[in-house]
Amino acid sequence: MKRRNILFILSALILLIVGGLTWGSFYMLNYSLRPDKNKETKEESLAYMFREYPYIKPWIDSLQEVGALRDTNIYSPANNVKLHAYYIKASRPTTHTAVIVHGYTDNAIRIMQIGYMYNHDLGFNILLPDLQYHGQSEGNAIQMGWKDRLDVLHWMQTAAHIYGDSIRMVVHGISMGAATTMMVSGEPQQNYVKCFVEDCGYTSVWEQFSKELKEQFNIPDFPLLYAASWLCQLKYGWSFQEASALDQIKHCHLPMLFIHGDADKYVPTYMVNKLFENKPAPKECWIVPNAEHAVSYKENKEAYTKRVKEFVSKYIF
Missing domain, CATH: 3.40.50.1820 (Alpha/Beta hydrolase fold, catalytic domain)
Incomplete structure (x- = not known):
């Protein structure tokens, strides 16, 4: 396989992972911090x-x-x-x-x-x-x-x-x-x-969300919880850790x-x-x-x- 093809596949995989992680972080943040049932x-x-x-x-x-x-x-x-x-x-x-x-x-x-x-x-x-x-x-x-x-x-x-x-x-x-x-x-x-x-x-918040992530979705902390916490810092001015x-x-x-x-x-x-x-x-x-x-x-x-x-x-x- 040519080097250019390998680089293309790696780049596509990286974009796919980053895109999925970004989508997952937005979904988690909306799911946990903007639910409809409190209205x-x-x-x-x-x-x-x-x-x-x-x-x-x-x-x-x-x-x-x-x-x-x-x-x-x-x-x-x-x-x-x-x-x-x-x-x-x-x-x-x-x-x-x-x-x-x-x-x-x-x-x-x-x-x-x-x-x-x-x-x-x-x-x-x-x-x-x-x-x-x-x-x-x-x-x-x-x-x-x-x-x-x-x-x-x-x-x-x-x-x-x-x-x-x-x-x-x-x-x-x-x-x-x-x-x-x-x-x-x-x-x-x-x-x-x-x-x-x-x-x-x-x-x-970190420990509670970590527990819910494992129990509801069977997902480990890394990388989603870290990315969602970073996104929370950007959007709302605080992180799960603090x-x-x-x-x-x-x-x-x-x-x-x-x-x-x-x-x-x-x-x-x-x-x-x-x-x-x-x-x-x-x-x-x-x-x-x-x-x-x-x-x-x-x-x-x-x-x-x-x-x-x-x-x-x-x-x-």
């Missing part, structure tokens, strides 16, 4: 919540009747997009305040069961943000907690503006919201922030409660062990028997409420 309306989300948590319907209805379920907006300090949140004052004046962060493709309404726990059962003021590209917030893609951490810090300041600088605050997140909470915890905190609760959060709750919590010296189901396969239970080990004291951990992903409260409402109350009481009450 539920408020009414659709409420209908879902009333089916799954019927006891919150009278509470929500009563809040809406008196105009106590309120909206507020800010602009993201990360990329200046318009963001939305709900806030609900406690039935009696209090400094106790919870900022509650939802999970992947959910929204503020779809974590209202935790809002119910804090507001209805524990008597807290609450603020529930829609993260970027979720609910009523704008944005061009899901940020997997990394840019969201800056938004949540701004929401925490907004809660202090709404409820007063004398508040005593807990930040509580589930799933991606838990990873966001841990990423937030590694940043410098205001004096009113007293503790954090994370429920089934992942160690890092979006690490595991690294962030090393810098957190405020108390944190870790909650994780021992039957969680989506965010595997081994992740909470790594996270707990890397977090400086004070810290507590509750591994919930037989609980799969993000259902620890739903399946253990009284025990969950008791655990959270006991934990936050040490630092907020």
Whole structure:
């Protein structure tokens, strides 16, 4: 075979590999960061919540009747997009305040069961943000907690503006919201922030995406995950490697409660062990028997409420 033919074939193969890798990277990024299923309306989300948590319907209805379920907006300090949140004052004046962060493709309404726990059962003021590209917030893609951490810090300041600088605050997140909470915890905190609760959060975007790539598509990390991370850096300004709750919590010296189901396969239970080990004291951990992903409260409402109350009481009450 002539040398020119060999060079032609090699060049064609290289172009084919690069083209396939580029297509695969764009597909992975759109598949993971721009899914369609997070575009539920408020009414659709409420209908879902009333089916799954019927006891919150009278509470929500009563809040809406008196105009106590309120909206507020800010602009993201990360990329200046318009963001939305709900806030609900406690039935009696209090400094106790919870900022509650939802999970992947959910929204503020779809974590209202935790809002119910804090507001209805524990008597807290609450603020529930829609993260970027979720609910009523704008944005061009899901940020997997990394840019969201800056938004949540701004929401925490907004809660202090709404409820007063004398508040005593807990930040509580589930799933991606838990990873966001841990990423937030590694940043410098205001004096009113007293503790954090994370429920089934992942160690890092890289480790979570690596797991999903292997389980869903049977594809190794190299080269697709590396290329998609590089593309994410170009398009959205962050990489999978840097979006690490595991690294962030090393810098957190405020108390944190870790909650994780021992039957969680989506965010595997081994992740909470790594996270707990890397977090400086004070810290507590509750591994919930037989609980799969993000259902620890739903399946253990009284025990969950008791655990959270006991934990936050040490630092907020």
